[in-house]
Amino acid sequence: MATVLISAPTYLPTLTARPQLKDALAFAEGDVLQALEAITTGRPDVVVLEKQFADTSRGTALINRIKADPTLKHCDIQVVLHDGGTESVVREPEPVVTLAPDTTSLSPLDYRGTRRADRFNIQRGIEVQIEGNPVQLVNMSAVGVQVISSGILRPNQKIRLSLNSQPGAARYKSVVAWATFELPQGVARYRAGIEILDHTDQSALTKFIKKHKV
Incomplete structure (x- = not known):
């Protein structure tokens, strides 16, 4: 396989009309996971x-x-x-999220090195706040949570985690331990494991778990 092309569907006809791309294996941007599979198996030159x-x-x-x-x-x-022009990308990878297919299975915190306490699955629809933005809570322990976020979360990112959006709610110093990028039904989201670094109010975490665990 010589070349793989990925673009918005609107631009594919124009791009594949170029002589150097006329034989490229082309994918619309919504099919990025299929494109990744073709790249990893076919190992194209470009x-x-x-x-x-x-x-x-x-x-x-x-x-x-x-x-x-x-x-x-x-x-x-x-x-x-x-509409014209080409540039090559520097080879050194940046320390950002990995690209992963959607999965209904949970990514357990202990597999990622953050679990030091019992972890509990949380009822559907429960949200917490990261830097004031709501994220879906998947599971939780006294030292960490797993969340699904529409906003970007990067490994080693320092954040503030709140259990609710009420004024005066406790905000816990935390860090993103791991993150994966997912595309369920073409909707971009991030699944991440958050390690809580601030343990000054453990009672609030324990009460929250008891109230919302499955």
């Missing part, structure tokens, strides 16, 4: 991303997934403008 897609969180995650894979070190990643 991966071409239209710039608007490359600048999105999905595009960034894909670029870093390719750059971090030693079996794809030969792969030249190029970013193109739909």
Whole structure:
């Protein structure tokens, strides 16, 4: 496989009309997981991303997934403008999230190195706050939580975690221990394990778990 092309559907006809891309295996940006599978199995010489897609969180995650894979070190990643112009991407991967398929199974905190207490699955629909933004709570222990967020979460990112949005609610110093990028039904989201660093109000955490655990 020589070239894989990923772009918004609107620009695919224009891009595939270019002589250097006429034989490329083309994917719409909504099919990024299928594109990743084709890249990891076919190991193309060139991966071409239209710039608007490359600048999105999905595009960034894909670029870093390719750059971090030693079996794809030969792969030249190029970013193109739909109306002309090409640039190559520097090979060194950035320490950002990994690209992962959607999964209904939970990513247990103990597998990621953050579990030091009993972990409990949480009732559906329960939210907590990260930097004032609501995120879906998946499971929780006295030292960490797993969440699903529409906003970007990066490994080693320092955050403030609140159990509710009420004024004066306790805010816990925390850090993102791990994060994966998911695309269920084409909707971008981040699943992350959060380690709570601030243990000054353990009673509030314990009460919250007792109230909302399954």
